[in-house]
Amino acid sequence: MPQLAERMSRAVPSAIMQVAEKAKKLKAQGRDIISFSIGVPNFLPGEHVYAAARESLARDSGQYGSNRGPDALLDAYLLHLKRNGFEGYERRHVCTGVGAKHIIFNAMYAILEEGDEVILPAPYWTSHIDIARILGAEIKVPYCGADQDYKLRPEQLRALIGPKTRLLVFNNPSNPTGMVYTQAEVRALGDVLVEHDLWILSDDIYNQMIFDGLPWAHLLHTHPQLRDRIILLDSLSKTYGMPGWRVGFAAAPEAMAQALVTLNSNAITNLPEVVNAAAVAALTGPQDIPERMCREFAGKRDEVMATFARIPGLSCPRPQGAFYAFPDISFAFGKRHGDTLIGNDVDFCNALLDAEGVACVPGSAFGEPKGLRISYTCKPAELTEGLRRFEAFCKALA
Numbered sequence: 001m002p003q004l005a006e007r008m009s010r011a012v013p014s015a016i017m018q019v020a021e022k023a024k025k026l027k028a029q030g031r032d033i034i035s036f037s038i039g040v041p042n043f044l045p046g047e048h049v050y051a052a053a054r055e056s057l058a059r060d061s062g063q064y065g066s067n068r069g070p071d072a073l074l075d076a077y078l079l080h081l082k083r084n085g086f087e088g089y090e091r092r093h094v095c096t097g098v099g100a101k102h103i104i105f106n107a108m109y110a111i112l113e114e115g116d117e118v119i120l121p122a123p124y125w126t127s128h129i130d131i132a133r134i135l136g137a138e139i140k141v142p143y144c145g146a147d148q149d150y151k152l153r154p155e156q157l158r159a160l161i162g163p164k165t166r167l168l169v170f171n172n173p174s175n176p177t178g179m180v181y182t183q184a185e186v187r188a189l190g191d192v193l194v195e196h197d198l199w200i201l202s203d204d205i206y207n208q209m210i211f212d213g214l215p216w217a218h219l220l221h222t223h224p225q226l227r228d229r230i231i232l233l234d235s236l237s238k239t240y241g242m243p244g245w246r247v248g249f250a251a252a253p254e255a256m257a258q259a260l261v262t263l264n265s266n267a268i269t270n271l272p273e274v275v276n277a278a279a280v281a282a283l284t285g286p287q288d289i290p291e292r293m294c295r296e297f298a299g300k301r302d303e304v305m306a307t308f309a310r311i312p313g314l315s316c317p318r319p320q321g322a323f324y325a326f327p328d329i330s331f332a333f334g335k336r337h338g339d340t341l342i343g344n345d346v347d348f349c350n351a352l353l354d355a356e357g358v359a360c361v362p363g364s365a366f367g368e369p370k371g372l373r374i375s376y377t378c379k380p381a382e383l384t385e386g387l388r389r390f391e392a393f394c395k396a397l398a
């Protein structure tokens, strides 16, 4: 076979998907598996979304569509931006994509030359780093451990920005930790960013999932002058229970939005008409589903944290958003579960899956090998049972 491009040696399949696939395989073999692995919201969109899709299907033109997205969808996204307090964006500033992941790829493609530096605070979301790697970027990882609530500090940011730094990826609320930055924390980071000329990819896809009545602080609200270098990223996947519909959005300076449109024109052409219609319905229809789900996730977060509190040695900064928890499990390293020595996070997750049938993603996949990620969106009874097994596993370590 002829050779693949050199960059493919840097491309790896998603670590999260690998754990999810393993859990699925074991389930298919008849094992009783509870998967806390993949970040799927586990609810369906409202009936109005399906109705819009059916109507669109009935009048489907079967034609190619706009590379940017149809006006109705761009306007629905602009409305969503306004609801989040982002004024002044027009159609020329926005673009759709096949999920937010596709837009992350295209935005990084548009920004980065090989060797350019990207700052990716750890714990990071796996695809952020995987895509930057494929593109040959030099990746700078400020380590933000549990002792700083997994949040980037301004002095860490300042220390890493240099002449070759082209991009910061900022994800708030965070996957994998569920942490939410306060207004003061965002402002302090913004104070550093205004001093430097670099792009900011603001991965905002969990913005509707914030608990405890906390406000969502945003760099563009604390520092509107960042507007000419910030890319707002959003998605229907988590908020509206539509991960498989593959709808993502970006709002950016006009030239960046146009770059994304140009890449669409060379890669995907357009999102399907039926998907676009469903997406418009999700954004313009009743907003009670995201609100209800957010309340439900907050309750599940409480159950996760109550379980963690009963496990001696385990600590976990309290998540305030998204649907993940990221406990520090380093108390287990060097201990045994039965005959199995737990040397690290991967051993822990493998032994947990073997012994109790509970699938979690090792923290090293996110740049924090002292932890693991639990995605707690499963059915309430499954969550309770999975947490019971998790607790039993931890308490059996000796």
Ligand SMILES: Cc1ncc(COP(=O)(O)O)c(C=O)c1O
Pocket (backbone or CB within 6 Å): 039, 098, 099, 100, 101, 102, 125, 171, 174, 175, 203, 205, 234, 235, 236, 237, 243, 247, 248
């Ligand atoms: C932080 C973050 N950004 C982006 C994405 C991608 O979302 P989409 O399904 O829209 O591609 C995910 C999905 O898990 C995510 O967690």
